[in-house]
Amino acid sequence: MLKVAIVGCGKIADDHAAQIQRIEGCEIVGVCDREPLMARQLYERFPVKQHFSDLRELLCDAKPDVVHITTPPESHSDIARLCLDWGSHVYVEKPFTLCEDDARTLIALATEKGLKITAGHDDQFRHAARRMRALVQSGFLGSGPVHMESYYCYELGQTAYARAILADREHWVWRLPGKLLQNIISHGIARIAEFLSGDSLEVVAYGFTSPALKRMGGSEIIDELRVIICEQERTTAYFTFSSQMRPALHQFRIYGDRNGLILDQDQETLIKLRGKRYVSYAEKFIPPVSFARQYLGNLATNARSFLARDFHMKSGMKYLIESFYRSILEGAPDPIPHSQILLTTRIMDAIFAQLDAQQQSVESRVQASVY
Amino acid sequence: MGQTERDAFIIGSDELILVTGASGFIGSRLVSCLLNLGFLNLRCFVRPSSEVTRVEVLTGCRRDGARVELVEGNLLSREDCNAATKDVAIIYHLAAGRGEKSYPDAFLNSVVTTRNLLEASIRDQCLRQFVNVSSFAVYTNTKKPRWRVLDESCPVEKHPELRGDAYSFAKVKQDEIVAEYARKFGIPCVTVRPGHVYGPGNEPITGRVGIGTFGVFLHLAGSNAIPFTYVDNCAEAIALVGLTKGTDGEVFNVVDDDLPSSRNFLRLYKQQVRRFRSIYVPHSLSYVLCYLWEQYAKWSKGQLPPTFNRLRWHANWRKTRYSNEKLKMRVGWKPKVPMAEGFKRYFEACRNGVRDA
Ligand SMILES: NC(=O)c1ccc[n+]([C@@H]2O[C@H](COP(=O)([O-])OP(=O)(O)OC[C@H]3O[C@@H](n4cnc5c(N)ncnc54)[C@H](OP(=O)(O)O)[C@@H]3O)[C@@H](O)[C@H]2O)c1
Numbered sequence: 001m002l003k004v005a006i007v008g009c010g011k012i013a014d015d016h017a018a019q020i021q022r023i024e025g026c027e028i029v030g031v032c033d034r035e036p037l038m039a040r041q042l043y044e045r046f047p048v049k050q051h052f053s054d055l056r057e058l059l060c061d062a063k064p065d066v067v068h069i070t071t072p073p074e075s076h077s078d079i080a081r082l083c084l085d086w087g088s089h090v091y092v093e094k095p096f097t098l099c100e101d102d103a104r105t106l107i108a109l110a111t112e113k114g115l116k117i118t119a120g121h122d123d124q125f126r127h128a129a130r131r132m133r134a135l136v137q138s139g140f141l142g143s144g145p146v147h148m149e150s151y152y153c154y155e156l157g158q159t160a161y162a163r164a165i166l167a168d169r170e171h172w173v174w175r176l177p178g179k180l181l182q183n184i185i186s187h188g189i190a191r192i193a194e195f196l197s198g199d200s201l202e203v204v205a206y207g208f209t210s211p212a213l214k215r216m217g218g219s220e221i222i223d224e225l226r227v228i229i230c231e232q233e234r235t236t237a238y239f240t241f242s243s244q245m246r247p248a249l250h251q252f253r254i255y256g257d258r259n260g261l262i263l264d265q266d267q268e269t270l271i272k273l274r275g276k277r278y279v280s281y282a283e284k285f286i287p288p289v290s291f292a293r294q295y296l297g298n299l300a301t302n303a304r305s306f307l308a309r310d311f312h313m314k315s316g317m318k319y320l321i322e323s324f325y326r327s328i329l330e331g332a333p334d335p336i337p338h339s340q341i342l343l344t345t346r347i348m349d350a351i352f353a354q355l356d357a358q359q360q361s362v363e364s365r366v367q368a369s370v371y
Numbered sequence: 372m373g374q375t376e377r378d379a380f381i382i383g384s385d386e387l388i389l390v391t392g393a394s395g396f397i398g399s400r401l402v403s404c405l406l407n408l409g410f411l412n413l414r415c416f417v418r419p420s421s422e423v424t425r426v427e428v429l430t431g432c433r434r435d436g437a438r439v440e441l442v443e444g445n446l447l448s449r450e451d452c453n454a455a456t457k458d459v460a461i462i463y464h465l466a467a468g469r470g471e472k473s474y475p476d477a478f479l480n481s482v483v484t485t486r487n488l489l490e491a492s493i494r495d496q497c498l499r500q501f502v503n504v505s506s507f508a509v510y511t512n513t514k515k516p517r518w519r520v521l522d523e524s525c526p527v528e529k530h531p532e533l534r535g536d537a538y539s540f541a542k543v544k545q546d547e548i549v550a551e552y553a554r555k556f557g558i559p560c561v562t563v564r565p566g567h568v569y570g571p572g573n574e575p576i577t578g579r580v581g582i583g584t585f586g587v588f589l590h591l592a593g594s595n596a597i598p599f600t601y602v603d604n605c606a607e608a609i610a611l612v613g614l615t616k617g618t619d620g621e622v623f624n625v626v627d628d629d630l631p632s633s634r635n636f637l638r639l640y641k642q643q644v645r646r647f648r649s650i651y652v653p654h655s656l657s658y659v660l661c662y663l664w665e666q667y668a669k670w671s672k673g674q675l676p677p678t679f680n681r682l683r684w685h686a687n688w689r690k691t692r693y694s695n696e697k698l699k700m701r702v703g704w705k706p707k708v709p710m711a712e713g714f715k716r717y718f719e720a721c722r723n724g725v726r727d728a
């Protein structure tokens with residue numbers, strides 16, 4: 001029986017506990033939160049053996065084989081280091097760390113100790129995302145990706161979340177180098193990183209505050225971000241984060257030199273784009289039929305998964321956790337290669353550095369005009 | 372406030388009263404009710420993120436000679452709680468994570484906040500009453516004869532984690548922690564449990580009538596009485612329970628008189644606010660559906676969340692009667708705004724909301 005612990009008993013910990021519960025051959029031996037009441041409420045709602053408010057006590061008493069770290073991002077590094085030092089494998093929620101250096105240190109430590117470590121990029125393991133990966137690996141795109149577009153949006157304007165963050169300067173989001181963006185964009189960036197090697201990467205980022213957020217008094221928060229990524233003048237990608245565009249897409253498009261694919265995470269659909277054109281008017285009539293057929297196929301696949309009780313909202317998380325546990329127990333490959341985790345953090349570092357520089361230049365321009 | 376009423380109160384009109392959740396739907400009415408009762412020294416605790424318009428209502432409450440102090444903070448911060456409870460004689464604790472859908476968020480803003488406030492109140496020894504505002508959501512209604520009266524003697528849900536409702540889980544745990552601190556530290560506490568509080572500011576149709584989750588409104592309560600209390604009536608009940616002598620350690624339910632049946636309410640709503648399609652689901656059918664949903668959620672290991680289940684059915688849609696006898700007898704409360712007048716104001720606010728949408 002694999003002994004699992006969860007550190008940090010907030011919202012995402014509920015998802016972890018629920019998915020771990022669905023996996024055979026493991027048990028939650030302890031949950032821990034600095035706030036004892038939070039640890040207790042998770043313990044009371046799920047089959048959990050003990051609850052703690054001190055991480056060292058959890059490690060000592062419950063002796064977990066794996067620790068899931070679901071605390072606010074700024075504490076990921078320290079907690080993961082402690083767990084690795086103790087000899088536990090670690091699953092770190094996204095964003096993995098606050099910067100690439102921290103990520104490198106953690107991965108090096110895990111490797112040195114012969115322990116497994118992974119990042120919570122669970123969206124990449126949802127049903128349609130897995131089908132997409134299989135198609136790409138089978139050579140559907142041609143000789144490899146030429147261009148990608150990743151949309152990762154968030155309807156910020158209407159949420160109490162935005163109001164709460166804006167009003168509470170003590171909220172941990174303010175202490176992240178990339179503030180709000182850091183907490184949200186890693187899923188969308190990780191999708192791109194999966195298909196890059198990381199050699200001679202160029203990142204150009206442009207961000208601004210939407211008028212809607214400005215009206216709410218959030219001019220210090222960037223909620224509109226556009227990024228161009230270019231690798232060796234071979235593969236390129238656009239990344240879009242928007243709090244205002246509708247629909248608030250979570251979509252990934254990948255084009256090779258032969259065909260393309262569109263993955264829609266919200267609808268759990270994968271659509272093949274045929275590279276070759278049909279002759280003359282046939283191009284106007286055949287593709288719509290083909291798309292209709294593909295959407296019906298997606299509908300059937302989704303319905304089948306639902307009937308088979310395998311269509312949970314967090315199905316990607318279960319798959320990732322299961323794969324991670326298999327890598328621990330059976331020596332199966334890491335579900336997410338370490339290079340991908342590092343590349344995701346490197347791209348995010350580059351984005352935030354540029355946004356910082358932009359902000360500073362705006363501030364200095366404002367100052368110059370004042371003097 | 373007359374001299375006899377004043378004599379029955381546990382504090383004088385100059386003593387300091389703290390209201391948490393003061394910018395909330397009920398909190399803002401409670402502040403104005405306390406001022407109307409002649410209390411002159413109020414501290415209103417609001418979050419910096421509270422809606423400005425609601426905070427403005429509080430500042431607008433100020434009367435001649437009365438001090439309405441606005442304290443900004445978050446009950447999740449112990450320092451903020453210490454500052455808020457300093458020199459306070461009565462705490463009306465209304466702040467809660469009412470709209471939170473997730474268990475951790477609801478718990479954090481209802482239970483951790485309450486614990487922080489209770490601990491802060493121990494430091495400062497001048498507290499004479501801690502008024503814990505709970506809810507009907509904590510009661511279980513299982514194993515009772517049909518139409519039995521739900522009153523203060525009814526048991527509280529033993530397994531709120533199985534109700535599929537983050538809010539009721541948090542409110543049960545809030546009551547537990549209040550009871551624990553009262554027992555351990557001798558904090559004088561009284562609990563008020565309102566039914567569904569309605570009025571301008573809380574326009575949605577209560578889930579006790581039915582649900583609109585599936586695109587069409589399913590009317591589940593039929594001929595059941597709905598435990599309505601108009602917001603001003605409820606605020607007055609809360610105020611009086613906190614002020615009246617001899618209520619320590621007790622529980623008071625709040626519902627108005629002349630409770631309408633769900634069917635009547637829905638008919639009036641459709642007449643006065645807007646027409647929409649609703650389907651009546653008989654009780655036996657809604658019970659079976661809740662049972663099936665519960666079993667499916669279990670069998671599929673959460674593919675559907677356990678939102679509908681028998682515990683929830685019993686608590687919300689089972690035929691029940693309600694009583695406000697204790698409140699009337701012990702604190703001398705009676706609903707000043709009759710149901711017809713309350714509905715008039717409520718429907719008007721709903722109509723304005725529909726127009727603005
Ligand atoms: N409405 C009903 O039908 C009903 C029925 C039974 C019982 N109750 C109880 O009555 C009380 C008041 O309800 P309501 O209808 O007035 O709800 P409400 O309008 O949502 O008010 C709740 C208040 O609590 C504040 N709050 C939440 N978390 C806080 C925190 N961490 N620190 C400080 N303040 C915090 C909110 O502040 P923000 O304004 O900043 O969000 C809000 O002002 C609650 O305890 C509720 O459970 C209500």
